[in-house]
Each structure stands twice: as C-alpha cells, then as structure tokens.
Amino acid sequence: MTPPATAARKLFSDILGGEPEVIVRSPGRVNLIGDHTDYNDGFVMPMAIDRSLRIALRTRQDGRVRVYSQAYDEWTRFDASTPTTQDGWRAYIEGVASELGAAGLDVQGWEGVVVSSIPSGAGLSSSAALEMASARAFVEASQSRWDPIEMAELGRRAENDWVGVKCGIMDQLSSAMGRRGHAMLIDCRSLDIRHVPIPHGAAVIVLDTGTRRDLRDSAYNDRRAACEAAAQALSVPALRDVDASDLDRAGEILDDELLRRVRHVVRENQATVMLADAFDREDIAEAGRLMSASHSSLRDDFEVSSVPLDAMVEVAISTEGCLGARMTGGGFGGSAVALVDRDATEVFTDEALTRYRQRSGLEGSALLAEAVDGTTREFPA
Numbered sequence: 001m002t003p004p005a006t007a008a009r010k011l012f013s014d015i016l017g018g019e020p021e022v023i024v025r026s027p028g029r030v031n032l033i034g035d036h037t038d039y040n041d042g043f044v045m046p047m048a049i050d051r052s053l054r055i056a057l058r059t060r061q062d063g064r065v066r067v068y069s070q071a072y073d074e075w076t077r078f079d080a081s082t083p084t085t086q087d088g089w090r091a092y093i094e095g096v097a098s099e100l101g102a103a104g105l106d107v108q109g110w111e112g113v114v115v116s117s118i119p120s121g122a123g124l125s126s127s128a129a130l131e132m133a134s135a136r137a138f139v140e141a142s143q144s145r146w147d148p149i150e151m152a153e154l155g156r157r158a159e160n161d162w163v164g165v166k167c168g169i170m171d172q173l174s175s176a177m178g179r180r181g182h183a184m185l186i187d188c189r190s191l192d193i194r195h196v197p198i199p200h201g202a203a204v205i206v207l208d209t210g211t212r213r214d215l216r217d218s219a220y221n222d223r224r225a226a227c228e229a230a231a232q233a234l235s236v237p238a239l240r241d242v243d244a245s246d247l248d249r250a251g252e253i254l255d256d257e258l259l260r261r262v263r264h265v266v267r268e269n270q271a272t273v274m275l276a277d278a279f280d281r282e283d284i285a286e287a288g289r290l291m292s293a294s295h296s297s298l299r300d301d302f303e304v305s306s307v308p309l310d311a312m313v314e315v316a317i318s319t320e321g322c323l324g325a326r327m328t329g330g331g332f333g334g335s336a337v338a339l340v341d342r343d344a345t346e347v348f349t350d351e352a353l354t355r356y357r358q359r360s361g362l363e364g365s366a367l368l369a370e371a372v373d374g375t376t377r378e379f380p381a
C-alpha cells in the first residue's frame, strides 16, 4: 500500500477503531489551459495531479453516515437518505449523498475519515476531489457501479445546487477520469475526452501565490452570468458557438466589457485545442507561448487575475527554463502553472520563488506536478 493510503488507514484506526473495509482516492487537478470555458460548453485541458484526497471507510447497516475530516478536525453526521448541511466541507459530502439519492441510488450508510494532501483554496480542486471521493465511497458502501462521467456530472450538480457555486464540469471530470502521464483535452459540450501525453521535455510546475479566494465569492458566478447574457444577446446556445470571425458583429451588439469576456472565451477555446496539438508534436516552445498568451487574456479581457497572480506569472516567464506560464482555475488568487524545461526544474523553482518574494513580499510555494490516474478504489485493489 502507498504511504498516503497507510496514513488514511492509521487515522481510521485511531479515530474509529478497527480496520477500514475500503480506501478510495481522488486526485486534485491543475488546468494547463482553458479557463472559464467549461461552463461555456468549450474546451479545457487539465491533468489530475499527484496530490490526492483519501477516504478510508467501513459500511454501516443503520443508514447513518459519520465522517471525520482531518483537515478541519470536525465530524459530519447525517442519515444517508436525508442529508441536510449546505455549508462548509460537509456540504460536498452531503450534497453528493443528496444527488445520489435523487439519481435513484439506494444510498447506504458508512463511517470514515478524510485525509488530503491537496492544499485547499489553491485552485487545485480540493472540493471536486472531495466530491468524487465521497461519490466513490457511497458507491462502494452501496455496492453500486462506478461510472466516472456520470459521477462527475453528479458531483457538479452537488456543487451547483447544494454548495451554490455555478461551476462547470472540468474539475470533477479531471478528478474522475485523469490518466497517468497525460493531460486531458475535454470537450465540455459532448464530454468527449482525449488523453494527451505530457511531452517528455517538459515539466508542469504549480506555483502557489499563497493568496486565497473562496470560489463561493460572487465574482465567479458573476462571470458565468455575464457569459450567459452575452450568449443570449448573440442568439447562440453558448459562447462555444461564437468564433473569431463573429467578433466584429459581436462588437456591434455587446458593450465593451461583455465583448472582452466573449473575446477571451473565443481565444481560449482555440488556444486549448492548439495546446493539445502542440503537445502531440512535442512542440514545447509553442505550448509555452500559448499558455502565456492565455494568461494575458484572463488578465485583460476576462479580468479574473490578481496582483499576486500577475507577479507570479511575470517572474515565472522571465526565469530561465520557463517555456510559459499562466494563472490556473477560477482565479482571483490561488495558483499559477508553468511549463518548464524538464532539466531546469530545480533552478527554475528556486529562482522564481525568490524573485516572487522580492517582488510581492509574499511567500509562494511550488509543486512539481506529475499526471496521475483519476478516482480509484485503492483498497481492496
């Protein structure tokens, strides 16, 4: 068993006594390109990363669910058939239980512990990992079938309706469907996924700015509402249906701010498909350029970056070994992601973080991310 799975097992024994019957694992993710495109039916290219959340559990016959979170040092306790809590970390587990019930599953009880190595609020989808691991835990306890795409959609519904974040499908799908050594080009309309190998010469480095912003803040939902308003004004089902040649006409219909939002989505969709092609050709220089250009669009047109994110991206791009960098995820804080020459990762990391500290006065941190498989049952294997 891997050391983290051992940690989950040990915590289970310490807290609940005895041995877990099942250990499930769900990874966090970093998005390489395609931000604020998923809820516009567009393209994204994330990868599941080697930072994971685990739940060690034992089934219960009385329909009760009891879960202890190590990170919060708190419990949630509820009836599997009547979850109630809609705030904090508990909402993710109870929301998933509620959606599973609504989908017709005879939801069974269990008790367990949650152990995670995914920093929360860093833009690495710790919440989607909790949703997917909870879904897997319920599926195991209820002896049902695991369908990763269906479960990703269910996790998203839990987050939309139970937690109140109008997120798209990217995070849940990455956590459910990642593949070792690969990024995933996802068409968020058809949910087709193409696993794209990470080029050999490149490493993916997550650069945490050390600043946080809760996605439940209204800015995320505001951006989504703006995109929906723009699609309606342009008479298209979603901004996915707008392409570069439509932008002039869009300029006659939309105000300047909405036009910039649309321009970001149009460019970002195009760049996402192009990044997958660049990875196929192992053209890491072009891949880096596409990522850096995406940051400018998120900063200037979509306006979801922040002063620390801009500082991190700028120092990264001008540090030796860097091929390109951008903010990643919802924005307003959290992490940037850099594509770096494989041979230069250590020097790059040290230098970028030192320069970030000098420039912003903030303590950042870095993580060399490897792409891993999506949600699995680790034990029994």
Ligand code: GLA
Pocket: 034, 035, 036, 037, 038, 039, 167, 168, 169, 170, 171, 329, 330, 331
């Ligand atoms: C958050 C959401 C995702 C996606 C990104 C931005 O991570 O959960 O669905 O919209 O922001 O790309």
